[in-house]
Amino acid sequence: MEALRLTGARLVPIAADAGGLDVDALASLLAREPVRAVYTTPHHQYPTTVTLAAGRRLQLLALARTHRMAILEDDYDHEFHYEGRPVLPLASGDAAGSVVYIGTLSKVLAPGLRIGYCVAPQPLLERVVAVRSYTDLNGDRTLEAAAAELLESGEVGRHxxxxxxxxxxxxxxxxxxxxxxxxxxxxxxxxxxxxxxxxxxxxxxxxxxxxxxxxxxxxxxxxxxxxxxxxxxxxxxxxxxxxxxxxxxxxxxxxxxxxxxxxxx
Ligand SMILES: Cc1ncc(COP(=O)(O)O)c(C=O)c1O
Known part of the structure; x- marks a missing residue:
């Protein structure tokens, strides 16, 4: 929340219930005022752990398309799903380029690694890389290479x-x-x-x-x-x-x- 505030964003809370984010409430807000982006954890809503209902997923993607609103999809612990079929990220159904998909190795390996990843339209990624380089020119290349090796060898998948x-x-x-x-x-x-x-x-x-x-x-x-x-x-x-x-x-x-x-x- 504070990271978003630091960008100058004005934050507006949207309720969540047993079906996850209340997408109707978001639609009502959009009808009243423009919204640049919605931050959401659809796989396991944080903190309630609820998975976003299928109908709401489609509704959210459609809202983003219609209103030119970005969806910041924080998929921080998708690796650990125990019941039913795996739930695909919103990003997988995003034909309009609305979704900025964010994942992390914090839950899978260790939070201390500080390694995450982002899948998004190219112009946005270029901007993210530029902004990141202002505070951290190199990142930890050695650690990143080691993590990449573990991923490519299948060790992370087995773990x-x-x-x-x-x-x-x-x-x-x-x-x-x-x-x-x-x-x-x-x-x-x-x-x-x-x-x-x-x-x-x-x-x-x-x-x-x-x-x-x-x-x-x-x-x-x-x-x-x-x-x-x-x-x-x-x-x-x-x-x-x-x-x-x-x-x-x-x-x-x-x-x-x-x-x-x-x-x-
Ligand atoms: C909602 C949510 N998103 C993301 C993360 C992971 O953040 P990071 O990758 O910065 O460790 C966490 C960790 O607790 C979290 O609770």
């Missing part, structure tokens, strides 16, 4: 397939642990992909719970951190990729203890 199985097992372990220990306070729909779960909290203030959980040595994010206006929202985002099954069960045990601490106060 993704292994990691996908691991993360699916971790997702299921987290879902199971929540159902057995926190079923009365957290409502969840297991995410069909990604590395985190979005849960609705009932009868507990997520921020207070977060603080109590930190005291018990476990951390998670809360709805307010993702609200455009920093409003409290009754949600938690729980990452599951970084802990094994036993670690996840322990994290949920501690969250339940923290809830007990909170209720005794």
């Amino acid at each position: 993704i397939r292994r990691a996908r199985r691991t993360y699916l097992a971790r997702r299921d372990a987290l879902v199971h642990a929540i159902a057995s220990r926190l079923g009365d306070v957290l409502r969840i729909t297991p995410p069909s992909g990604g590395m985190a779960l979005w849960a609705r909290a009932h009868g507990v203030d997520p921020s207070a719970w977060m603080r109590a959980a930190q005291a018990r040595g476990v951390a998670f994010q809360v709805g307010r951190q993702f609200s455009f206006e920093a409003r409290p929202l009754p949600y938690l985002r729980l990452g599951f990729a970084g802990l094994d099954e036993r670690g996840l069960a322990e994290a949920i045990r501690r969250m339940a203890l923290a809830l007990g601490d909170l209720r005794k106060q």
Whole structure:
């Protein structure tokens, strides 16, 4: 958000629901005022993890074409999709050159690499390369060459397939642990992909719970951190990729203890 603000953009939030980005709300906005670009994470909406519904994908591409609006498609964790057929990026159905497709090696290999990629119309890419070169003339060529070798040899593909199985097992372990220990306070729909779960909290203030959980040595994010206006929202985002099954069960045990601490106060 701040990166976009730094460009001088005026940001306008668009709601998301169980079908992903509310494309009708975007259409209403477009009817009122021009919009240069929409930033979106259609594969696994950030932070709710929802995949953009098929009809909305078409509607969004059509809106972009009609209104000459760019779609910034941030496909940051598409490698990890567990259910149904793989979902193709919006960019794959973009005949009008509206989509700027952005991916990263941060989730697949490591965030510290700082390597990402962009697929976009040539004039835009030339501009991006120029702007990037003002702050970083060379990039890390050695690291990029090493990453390219891993990609070309198929090693990254093999790693993704292994990691996908691991993360699916971790997702299921987290879902199971929540159902057995926190079923009365957290409502969840297991995410069909990604590395985190979005849960609705009932009868507990997520921020207070977060603080109590930190005291018990476990951390998670809360709805307010993702609200455009920093409003409290009754949600938690729980990452599951970084802990094994036993670690996840322990994290949920501690969250339940923290809830007990909170209720005794
Ligand atoms: C929504 C979203 N986009 C992109 C990224 C990856 O950003 P980067 O490639 O700069 O590490 C993340 C990482 O957490 C993310 O949450």
